[in-house]
Amino acid sequence: MAYNRTEAVDMRRMQSSAAPARRNIPNTRPRTAPKPQVLQKTKRQLRAEEFRSTKKATKALIVCSIFFFLIALQIYSQVQVDELDRQLDSINQQIEVVESENTRLNMELDSIISLDKVDDYAQNVLGMVKVENYQVSYIDLSGGDAITQSGGKIQRSLWETIKMYF
Numbered sequence: 001m002a003y004n005r006t007e008a009v010d011m012r013r014m015q016s017s018a019a020p021a022r023r024n025i026p027n028t029r030p031r032t033a034p035k036p037q038v039l040q041k042t043k044r045q046l047r048a049e050e051f052r053s054t055k056k057a058t059k060a061l062i063v064c065s066i067f068f069f070l071i072a073l074q075i076y077s078q079v080q081v082d083e084l085d086r087q088l089d090s091i092n093q094q095i096e097v098v099e100s101e102n103t104r105l106n107m108e109l110d111s112i113i114s115l116d117k118v119d120d121y122a123q124n125v126l127g128m129v130k131v132e133n134y135q136v137s138y139i140d141l142s143g144g145d146a147i148t149q150s151g152g153k154i155q156r157s158l159w160e161t162i163k164m165y166f
Contacts, residue, residue: 041049122128156164
C-alpha cells in the first residue's frame, strides 16, 4: 500500500537526538602539530647505518640477479626445446618419405619377382622344364655315419673306433 501524505516534518524533534549540541568554547586553542625532535647521530652511527643500507641493497641486487638468471635460463631452455622439436619434426618427415619410398620399392620388387614371372622366365628364356616324378631320386641316410675314401679304405668316427676295440 502506498500512502499519499503531505505532512510536514518537525525538524526540532530531529535535532534533539541523544548527542548533545556542540557549544563554542572561546578559551580553546586549535591543536598544533608537535615539533619533530632532531637527533644528532655520531659518525660511527652514520657509518653503521650506511653499511646496513649498503648490505640490504647488495642483498636485493643479488636476489634480483638470481631471479634474472633463472628467468634467462628458463627462456634459453625453452628456445632449445623448440629447436629440438623443429629438428624432430623434420626428421619425422624424412622418415615418412623414406618409409613410403621403401613401401613403393618393396611393391615393385614383389611385382618383378613373383613366382609366375620367375616360372615364365625359366621356361621361355632359359628353356627349363618342370621336374617329373621319374626324375626324382632319393638318398637313404639310415645306414650310419661313415666316410668312404677312394681305395676302399673306410674312415669311422671316434666312437665307432672305440666300440670296435671293445
